[in-house]
Amino acid sequence: MQFASALSEISDPQRLAEHLVLQVNAQHMPATVDLVLLFVNAELQPVIHDIAKQVRSELHARHILAVTAESVIGTDKEIERKPAASLLAMHLPDVSINAFHIADDEWETLLTDEGAFREKLEFENLRAFILFGDPFTTPAIQLLDACSAVFPHAPVVGGMASGITQAGQVRLLIDDDVHSSGCIGVSFAGNVQVDFVVSQGCRPVGHTFTVTKATKNVIFELDGESPVMKIETMLNALPESEQQFIRANALLIGRAIDEAKGNFGQGDFLIRSVLGVQAQQGSIVIGDLIRAGQTVQMHVRDAASAHEELKLLLEGEMLLADVPAGALLFSCNGRGTRMFDAPHHDVGLARQVLGNVPIAGFFAAGEFGPVGRRNFMHGQTASFALFRPAAKSES
Known part of the structure; x- marks a missing residue:
């Protein structure tokens, strides 16, 4: 060969x-x-x-x-x-x-x-x-x-x-x-x-969430609450330098590839884009099909990672x-x-x-x-x- x-x-x-x-x-x-x-x-x-x-x-x-x-x-x-x-x-x-x-x-x-x-x-x-x-x-x-x-x-x-x-x-x-x-x-x-x-060149941000309500590629609930609210709360708890970096870069979402694994880390998620926010409902639209029960975590992409x-x-x-x-x-x-x-x-x-x-x-x-x-x-x-x-x- x-x-x-x-x-x-x-x-x-x-x-x-x-x-x-x-x-x-x-x-x-x-x-x-x-x-x-x-x-x-x-x-x-x-x-x-x-x-x-x-x-x-x-x-x-x-x-x-x-x-x-x-x-x-x-x-x-x-x-x-x-x-x-x-x-x-x-x-x-x-x-x-x-x-x-x-x-x-x-x-x-x-x-x-x-x-x-x-x-x-x-x-x-x-x-x-x-x-x-x-x-x-x-x-x-x-x-x-x-x-x-x-x-x-x-x-x-x-x-x-x-x-x-x-x-x-x-x-x-x-x-x-x-x-x-x-x-x-x-x-x-x-x-x-x-x-x-x-x-995939991404690192996870914050902690994981469980999707509790979703249809096709729209997430209506994370851990029983509005996805927008849950994500904002998580981001506000991060150090200011991290918040600034995330604001300057696109926030992505990862869904767990193997739910049985339990302890998730970098590389355990399939990374997809966040396509938009439905402000009235507090839901988010992502670039993949999603269902209730799946584990997700926000990610950010940077050159060092x-x-x-x-x-x-x-x-x-x-x-x-x-x-x-x-x-x-x-x-x-x-x-x-x-x-x-x-x-x-x-x-x-x-x-x-x-x-x-x-x-x-x-x-x-x-x-x-x-x-x-x-x-x-x-x-x-x-x-x-x-x-x-x-x-x-x-x-």
């Missing part, structure tokens, strides 16, 4: 493709490249097929998947909001790969018929999925829920294409086919282990396993220099902890990654997939 990553900021498509290939060849990849994942800044959308075709031809790649993005990640850099492309090339002996596209007119059947969903994505000895979706035509939450239910042992990583403002602008490419809607993906089976690191959490998670991963052969990174388009003072934060920290591991990815408009035993779509996260050969007992 061998990986190579590459990054180019050349705007001419032919020279850009040549530059990417040159970097891959310099890393002494074997003659057989099984898969290339190509990430292209949205400004280069009109020529994505030309770039992908040239890269695939010159690397003799069996498969190539490509997606447009606002910003791309490669080797040790994050190139934000300007023409660039990155890739991760994979040589995967004894690994089976299945690349697929889900079209708009397939969703209704696939998401209501488990048999049809299984038939579309079934793969013997399935290990993991990588998915890239068009945010205008991909029902991501339902898709990820279906993957969790039907393929519980094959987690999902990836993200929504970014850098687009309306339906039809996205470009999703599999080999020679270019799509402007739907979802593309690849599944892995055989001699591969894919581990995941999902850093995001840095420390990601560092700890990556260091923990290195304690448990060997250095990965390669890695994918899907970072929220609200991270990068929009969150951190210095550029290249997430990929730089990954290289610092993981070593000289080939890495590529993009800034997504919603990142996919497992938390616990379920797949979720996140916001403001850094979501990693780390590739290694499977343990002998598993392959």
Whole structure:
């Protein structure tokens, strides 16, 4: 198993493709490249097929998947909001790969018929999925829920294409086919282990509450009282410096992932936005479905917390396993220099902890990654997939 990553900021498509290939060849990849994942800044959308075709031809790649993005990640850099492309090339002996596209007119059947969903994505000895979706035509939450239910042992990583403002602008490419809607993906089976690191970059504020009344995504009661009143009381009890920080940053809400855990801490919550307040009722509207009985806690996102959490998670991963052969990174388009003072934060920290591991990815408009035993779509996260050969007992 061998990986190579590459990054180019050349705007001419032919020279850009040549530059990417040159970097891959310099890393002494074997003659057989099984898969290339190509990430292209949205400004280069009109020529994505030309770039992908040239890269695939010159690397003799069996498969190539490509997606447009606002910003791309490669080797040790994050190139934000300007023409660039990155890739991760994979040589995967004894690994089976299945690349697929889900079209708009397939969703209704696939998401209501488990048999049809299984038939579309079934793969013997399935290990993991990588998915890239068009945010205008991909029902991501339902898709990820279906993957969790039907393929519980094959987690999902990836993200929504970014850098687009309306339906039809996205470009999703599999080999020679270019799509402007739907979802593309690849599944892995055989001699591969894919581990995941999902850093939500938030710290909890105050104490937990129990939802006592809710409908859909509206919370009407926390601990039997108005959510607005309960949250205001909790915030007023915090030190003044903390209150000032929260006032200057968006307050988020986390719902407990595993209610049975009891003692909750950082990382035990799925973070969602607070979309609004219904002042007359004292209720709050959040970016997720919620029900009575669930545990929630307010959170705040800051650069220091995001840095420390990601560092700890990556260091923990290195304690448990060997250095990965390669890695994918899907970072929220609200991270990068929009969150951190210095550029290249997430990929730089990954290289610092993981070593000289080939890495590529993009800034997504919603990142996919497992938390616990379920797949979720996140916001403001850094979501990693780390590739290694499977343990002998598993392959």
